[in-house]
Amino acid sequence: MCQLLGMNCNVPTDICFSFTGFRARGGLTDHHRDGWGIAFFEGKGVRLFLDPCASADSAVAELVRQYPIRSLNVIAHIRKATQGEIRLENTHPFQRELWGRYWIFAHNGNLLNYAPALSGRFQPVGGTDSETAFCHILDELARRFGDRPPPAPALHACLAELATAIGRHGEFNFLLSDGERLFAHCSSRLAYVLRQAPFALAHLADEDLAVDFSEVTTPNDRVAVIATIPLTDNETWHRMPSGTLMSFRHGVPDELGMLPTVAAPPCATPIRSA
């Protein structure tokens, strides 16, 4: 499988600390050696770094770890291939443009017997179930809402509906962002931590590295970090319930709330109408 890392903030923030621990899982402290990638939104633009090799050995990952790119929304991924060869075109995150915005998507899980009918507007370049799911999501958004984005609640509800449908095919944890919000879907495993004043010292779980956030932040800063497995061992991580979609904005879960994405189980006894 794979692991996901996301960050959503209210002021542009670098992800060097979290990425240091996350990167170690790509071949050093864990076995996700089949490629890695990270996408940074900067304004409406995106920088996407991809490498189809282990992040622990990657010169590009070393640059990302050292080079403080400040961003409001970041999505990163380390890969343990399930479907699709180890090639650049199968390396997450994936990027497309819809409604004059870039969209970034990364997936942890495995979808079986999943072959959605796509219109052709968004077509996978590689051979992963993940990129197909991303194209499916964007295809549906374009089909339902036309050439302009809908209000945020409608977008959120549509994503929850799509996550429910696609999630019937298997494990479907994902992070998705249009640069404004970061959507996190937990089908089996995803957790988040909220960092805000009073900031404290955080210590990585994967390396003996700590940072005192009170020294590098202002009192109004807010940062949400989302990961498959908590990255620090001395902070309060919230485990997302299975079958939920959350939306983060300005460094906190936003007003859109948490939507269920579990298909209602068939009733054991039919409900009688009165």
Next chain:
Amino acid sequence: MCQLLGMNCNVPTDICFSFTGFRARGGLTDHHRDGWGIAFFEGKGVRLFLDPCASADSAVAELVRQYPIRSLNVIAHIRKATQGEIRLENTHPFQRELWGRYWIFAHNGNLLNYAPALSGRFQPVGGTDSETAFCHILDELARRFGDRPPPAPALHACLAELATAIGRHGEFNFLLSDGERLFAHCSSRLAYVLRQAPFALAHLADEDLAVDFSEVTTPNDRVAVIATIPLTDNETWHRMPSGTLMSFRHGVPDELGMLPTVAAPPCATPIRSA
């Protein structure tokens, strides 16, 4: 304005040597300080490095200069802004997906009074004439050929027609690739050099750096390098005629030939029909 650099090869080749000279023009030997970018096709995948600062000062450019990414098709750009602020989303090259392939585009020039009617399928994220032209081109390709790519000659002819139409609005030198071919359009300035056996020593025009290609190639290697201004001072560069579209494949101009993209001037005297 800006400067373009492209490379098309028959075996995956790194661009470290050419990029060293090109990068120097982004703030050191020339004034193109408003951002830079480079895209490498690797198989069907793309690595796109963008930085909205001078390439001469960029840590990412330093990585690209040192890190030999081997590719069949590369497009790079250094920017001197004409339209659109100096921001990441206005930094070339631009990337989109069409027909399950990534397309990469970079432009040198300036288009005036240019506001094409776009269908909405491809929308610019930033505020440049260049990205709008790219969206316009892909929009027309999708409209004319549907959800599958046409045969190469039809694609080439369509691109020549679009280059002619868009070129009426101003200077429109561009490089475009779908990972298989590299299309080069010269409206005012573009040159190329073909490197093949017997390989010789090449010396950069912008730095005192030389490489003996006979030591790093095999006899079957073929590489075409395309640039706004020749990058070396001891090789034979071919200046492309204004108003022509070329297609490179496997390191040489391919069988599609050179198509004119100059609108036929109106006849001074009407031709009489017999």
